[in-house]
Amino acid sequence: MSSAAKKAANRRNAQKSTGPRSTVGKARTRYNALRHGLSIPAALDPAAADRVKELMLALDQLSTGYGEYDCASLAAEAQVDIERVRQAKAAIVNKAAQRLGSPDLPLTEQAALGFASQTKSLARLERYERRSLSLRKQWLEIMPRR
């Protein structure tokens, strides 16, 4: 149990640290908690929107023209999610390799160093890929066919 004095001190201190106040400061810290963004569906990611549209067009050749729109767009989104996971894996290793590897090391060894430092994070990404693969399978199975 905290004492009354400690509680008062905590309240006083909390008033001092309320995060950034300026627009620039807020903009700078906006993505502090963002790790890889893979929990956000591709549909909500503006950067992935074009790719979703492109894959939807590709899926259009399979559809019947009746009731397929949702299934095709959801399958395309799942496919983009799968691609995002694979891209994220490569980006994590590349970033770590640049941080840890010295220029006199061959590129493959730099990548190996980066990879060794990130295996835990990479293993954690597996579930995102599994989930997206399963979603894509579901949507493609129920999509009406020509």
Place this chain on the structure above:
Amino acid sequence: MLGKHLTETCSRVFAKPAIMLGEDPADYEAMRDLVLADIDQDDVQECFLARDILDSEWELLRLRGMKPGMLHAAITRAVNAMMAEESELQPLEREWVSPLRRHLVGALAGNAHERKQLEELLSKHHLSFQLVIGAAFEATLRPQVDTDRMIGAALDRRRAAYRELNAYRERKEERARWETEMRPVPAAKSARGNAPTVASNMAAGNGHAGEA
């Protein structure tokens, strides 16, 4: 053979490969061509599955390469750490790092001459080949175990993609067979002389007449 439309579709599906540092995009493309030639996909869903197979294969190769790669990269650090433990030993001189790695890669590839030179180099620091490999392996034990798990996951993904592809093709064949059986016979051959229907088709003995 792929049609023009399907080639475009396929190239859309296969865009944006995930390439890591030290990997060659040309190798990925060469592997893609091999996988596509083997699978001979004929619609976009098969393209998706072909891409899954390709990416799993690529990841398997990558992970299997990472295992010795991690060991190689950890050697010099392991040597330095071992020297730091022994207070009377000097840390590894920078100019020795490159020959050490060169001899090591040669020795691990089975070159006896390189191994002898490596042993000589290490003996100057009161170390041995086995000791250094052991220390490097110990330093990368956790990542090695994680990598094995990731290899298992990639193998599962590849197996699942092949299974899904086979099931999809079987369903497609079954649908095509069913459509052929249910196709109306031409009017001249119709038993009743009326416009052909599924019912008249069945009555004529095509399709599932026994069930009608």
